[in-house]
Amino acid sequence: MLSFGPDIPFVHELGFVLIKAENGESELQYTPRPEHLNSFGVTHGGASMTLLDVTMAVAARSVDFEQGIVTIEMKTSFMQAANGPLVGKGVMLHRTGTMAFTEGRIYDAQGRLCVHATGTFKYMKRKPKVDGDVNGELRSLATD
Structure with a gap:
């Protein structure tokens, strides 16, 4: 099974499964x-x-x-009821240096x-890891 990277408790709770994440495309099962x-x-x-x-975001x-x-x-846009097992497919349409x-x-x-x-997303650098960082990979994003 592929990894989302840093653990996101909410995503884990929902049970999303990452199937594909490459070249600006993604696929998840739920x-x-x-x-x-x-x-x-x-x-x-x-x-x-x-x-x-x-x-x-994964795309x-x-x-x-x-x-x-x-x-x-x-x-x-909700077009019809989403029942049963679902598949989410994503694609990145365009990228700039930060978006x-x-x-x-x-x-x-x-x-x-x-x-x-x-969706529009902003790329964010993570703050450098410091000694004693108990969050490990979940270190904060630099917002400046």
Whole structure:
């Protein structure tokens, strides 16, 4: 199984599985648990948006895993209910020195497009690791 890099507890809790992360493309699998559903019994929109956020961020990071990345903007369109096992596919459309422009899609087990998003991400350098750093790879991002 591929690694997302530094552990992200929320992503781990949702159970996302990284299938592909290379050359500006990504693919993740996600099987929503009952606590991830809305009152209609389908995947909650927030869970779908998180899948897309991570999918697009991984696509952007796939060209430079050394840098951190933060979401600047995301636009999501829900086209139909997302049921059962889901696949998120992301692609980096354009990159500058500090920004990545991406697109993500969620498909259900029948291959139907359920949710679409575009996102803008900013590459961030991590602060240098210092002796005694208990967070290891989770060191803070430099925001200046």
